[in-house]
Amino acid sequence: MTLTAEQNRALRILADLHPTGCPDALMTYTHGFDIETLLSLTRRGFAGARREKIRVGDYATQVAHLRITEEGRRALMPLNTDEARRIAVNIATRGDL
Numbered sequence: 001m002t003l004t005a006e007q008n009r010a011l012r013i014l015a016d017l018h019p020t021g022c023p024d025a026l027m028t029y030t031h032g033f034d035i036e037t038l039l040s041l042t043r044r045g046f047a048g049a050r051r052e053k054i055r056v057g058d059y060a061t062q063v064a065h066l067r068i069t070e071e072g073r074r075a076l077m078p079l080n081t082d083e084a085r086r087i088a089v090n091i092a093t094r095g096d097l
Helices: 005-015 023-032 033-042 070-076 081-094
Strands: 046-057 060-069
Touching: 005 033, 005 046, 005 060, 005 070, 005 081, 023 033, 023 046, 023 060, 033 046
Parallel strands: none
Antiparallel strands: 046 060
16 A cells, blocks of 8 residues: 555645545646546545536536545555554564664
8 A cells, every 4th residue: 555755745635635626637737746646546546536527608528526535545644553563673674774
């Protein structure tokens, strides 16, 4: 369940700034994410996407509306103490410290 720094940033923005979701264009143009990062989050179940029809005057189009999932929220949670201790022991026994 490892996230890249960019995936982590995208999930944090969805969780903190857009808890009810936002259009994919907002994530790409305003926040600077490439579409592949957003697609990887939806493929892995960390974010969901649904199509929405929007109309501006006589112009109608569809946009993808992104929203963080519970799995995405869990991925952002800090490690619990037992898990952190187990990882620290593994690193120490490998000599990575």
